[in-house]
Amino acid sequence: MKRKHAMPFGAELIDGGGVRFRLWAPGVDAVGLKLDEAGELPMLTAGQGWFELSHQTAHAGSRYRFRLPDGLLVPDPVSRSNPDDVHGASEVIDPDAFEWSDDGWLGRPWEEAVIYELHIGCFTSAGDFNGVIERLDYLVELGVTAIEIMPVADFPGRANWGYDGVLLFAPDAAYGRPDDFKRLINAAHERGLMVLLDVVYNHFGPEGNYLHAYAPDFFNPRHATPWGAAINFDSENSRTVRDFFVHNVLYWLEEFHLDGLRLDAIHAICDDSSPDIIEELAEAFRSGPGRERHVHMVLENERNQARYLGRHFANETTGGPLQATAQWNDDIHHVFHVLATGESDGYYTDYAAQPTELLGRCLTEGFAYQGEPSAFANGELRGEPSAHLPPAAFINFLQNHDQIGNRAFGERLSHLASLVAMEALTSVLLLAPQPPMLFMGEEFATNQPFLFFCDFGPELANAVTEGRRREFSRFARFADPAVRESIPDPNAPETFKNCVLDWSAIERMPQRTTLELHRQLLALRRQWIMPRLSGMGNGDPQVSLLSSRALAIYWRLGDGSLLSLHANFGETAIDAPAASGTRLFATPNFDDNNLDAGQLPAWSTIWHLQ
Template sequence: MAALNINNRSIGVNFNISGLAEVKLWAPNAGKVFIKLDKQMLPLIREKHGYWTLTTGEIKPNDQYWFDVDDKQLSDPASLFQPDGVHGSSGAFDVNAFNWTDATWKNTPLADYIFYELHTGSFTRDGTFKGIEEQLDYLIELGITAIEIMPIAQFPGERNWGYDGVFPFAVQNSYGGPRGLQHLINSCHNKGLAVVLDVVYNHMGPEGNYFSQFGPYFTDKYPTPWGRAINFDDAGCDEVRRYFIENVLMWFRDFHVDALRMDAVHAIKDFGPKHILQEISGKVAELTQASGKTHYLIAECDLNDTRFISPVNCCGYGMDAQWIDEFHHALRVTAGGERNGYYTDFNGIADLANSYENAYVYHGQYSEQRQKTFGTSTDDVNGRQFVVFSQNHDQVGNRMLGERSSHLFSFEMQKLMAGAVMISPFLPMLFMGEERSEPNPFLFFVSHTDQELIKAVRKGRKAEFADFHAHGEAPDPQAIETFEHSKLNWDILDQEPHQTMLRYYKALIGLRKHQPALKSPNRKNMSVEVDTASNTLILQRWTDEQSVICLLNFANINQNVMIPEGVDQWQKLFDSAGPGWNGPVSSPQIISTGVMAIPPESILIYTQYYA
């Protein structure tokens, strides 16, 4: 691998302190390479490891350019901006020209992250970074500490979830491009919000994917759901690995991103002596040492393998945290959701209690769906290394009709599910709109230009939901109406029951942030009691100064539970069934040890402070 400087991006087109453009392209099999401007062709010089380079004063910021590789006109695979989309020329962009004003910003401790996952195109009517910026005060008032932005790497057209990106360094043009992203992050930091960016290193999208014309970016060694696997361990892989390491460092260093959420890392195929994730975490540690800035790596992984989040010196990959889908699955089944597909492996409230205690539901047990023993122990893993939720983009958008919890569960159950997330010893995440019981769905949408690909996507979507035709046809992913229907409706904020739900979430998040026993991610100071017959659960958490008891009733009738003994009477902190939240009844302010009736579909939280 060619030497990598963690302090500066070196691939693509970059501008040095003298204003000269430094051009570097990896094309190991090329016989000749030029960079093509409006009226001239500039030859590049062959260097070691398959790179072609040039330093010139002929290229200026905002110039549009192509690479000419053996007489083939191609966009820059490390382009920072694609002003005309995935099939157009690349835009020269000076990433260091932005006037940052966030010098005093310090990343929020990971244990204090309260995530808000959002999709730029559908979060606001505007569908841009500027649109997000205009709603930052709303998110701050809600109590959010970190926004998590779904992928923004350039994808075909203007409508896409983002997982079909084909320019990992280029910021989606229709969202506001790289300068718009820098402006948003600067504003977030000045308002006290951390920024998490969703990145995809397990595959590339199909349209506008020209990587193979430059070098061996892909390998046939492994099958994937998306075609050829990215080449992390086959011949020529060194510079492919460097490409993605440079991408990680760029987001942290040049865009001031605070954390990366790394999509489906279980689908990254790398059987080399040092896994690419381990190498990435090592380089991020070097960057942190050099800059003094803290950055986090958060993995989405469905392998229930703590190796991904274990330190490198313990033979792990060094990720700081991971998403926990199994908490979501157990919670949904407990709440009365359907048990088909991957939900068949979950048995309701006993599994929810299991997840509270172990994060993974499967941590060494036999899985009927997988037909094997699955998962590893999490005994020594801190609660801040797990991210939990009652909804996310996948769990909503991968339904045929994109129904949110607001369509699937009662108002009381929605409140209970939110409470179940917030009282966990893990990091809570909201999916955009859930805090006001958003009625609009979040559907799957694309805006490809390749007609054959459009047909294939439509066909695949219909086949996926062939068993659901009684519920109608799957919405057309290519139709603009599908995208428009997925946008949040900001007009409901002064309407009921949305206004009450928003107030409820604010209060619940405030409780999480300010009650010591709930704020701490200490998994050891916790006990869980479950009654499967009554569908109730008692979660108790404590610190040296406070103890809280959380009483959860997922049944649709009153249920009696036994209040455990304490040093004194318990005082009520929170009551989801109270009239203040449009609930049916208010529970007592003070309770003692003994039997207590819990209202249906509700959560009660009581506390004791120690003298």
């Protein structure tokens, strides 16, 4: 089985031999093609800023760059491979060289999603695509049905979170060849695992992005972002820019046979046009690969815009997604974190006053903020009504790369909260109707932090290091400059190395106990809950507060059964109404005296299905 996405730009192999090279460079009047085996050749103008050239002896494996009138050599912005990093030559790739064996794979319905977020470089000591393949059977045994991979688009240096990518079509060479990534995806499909990929469409990284030099129309200075001028989705020449990203979506879904993409921070995308770029990308999902198999568009969006999550049919409860499949629900993470740690700094201040009530709202209505004022945002209204949407539209998580890595020392929640708190919250995460997401190592309470790391050139590296330490200066804990100096340097090799998971820990205590709890809960989800999620609509949920730290919730599942949660997140036991039905799970701190007596111990949950 062969797979290829044909593109109107970049390097495309010609049937019968040779390669067609095409570059959009409206900011210059001439472009040369520097082809390693043929020297330098002038490209032909093709109108509207396009330059092209076909070369009969170029082939898969040829290295090439484009020379600008000022002499600057730049890589292809749609390079499929840049073996020598972002400043080096691009490589012609033959997509048909890889033989797929997953032609019967049609993906999985979203109700079956149990997501595991991972970073290719830190997930195993190998630090590459092949290393992940070695752990796929472990993930299946754990109960995962989808892996979500942090961005792999080519970034500068050997280590990066991935959100500084500049060549958005080229898997970073630090992780392997493009075919190695395809081999990982193929292997995952053979095991019934979906593969989702994070993509970044709100900015390009600060090093290695040469678009300003020859295509300034790629940016719109009318919109300001934290990274400078916004990507041009709504001004002159924006059609070509939008096509670049539409093709990026289709490239990953078609040529790499991915099951979905997670669009990073769409709240940072500036676009006043209609349809906006998110709507246009959603149409590419649905009218392209989505016609033949399950593909999923996942959003990160601080604005809580429920409009992107609508479902088919008037009541929006029984049909598939109109646009996005789901969104990371930051609200529920923040509530979980406040309950577990008591922290109220920064954005946690919005969740500190009534965390249990807000948790109930997240579990029954999706967003905690649906148009209410945010104290953290100086009273700005945040969010849109979301109670009409199904639980499947909201991805729940206790941890992710951002919420861990944006802490000064990369502490995971299990480093900050008690074991009993983690057990109670984990049961809520893994048994609630919403699709759960784990961050790599969370399932065995790894000792490794997840720090912010990168590998920029010297001048930018120093600026990033100082900038990161300056960010924390407003916190009392880091007021002393000497204390700020203890924050790990993102560019130091040991910062990255300290984040690589130690897999030997799963054979030790207490990590083994935590791992077994996750396996138990996910087995229960697979047996009792997952088959009943389809068609449940919003679940007609009912929630009641039992105390300021306890609640009871009931959901009506798709087959008419009733799922109930009784939970106490306080430090003392409370009396609670007894639940009926089959007991699915109770946290280990229950005993025979209180299991059926209507009493909830401190930090406990109990689940029933009727």
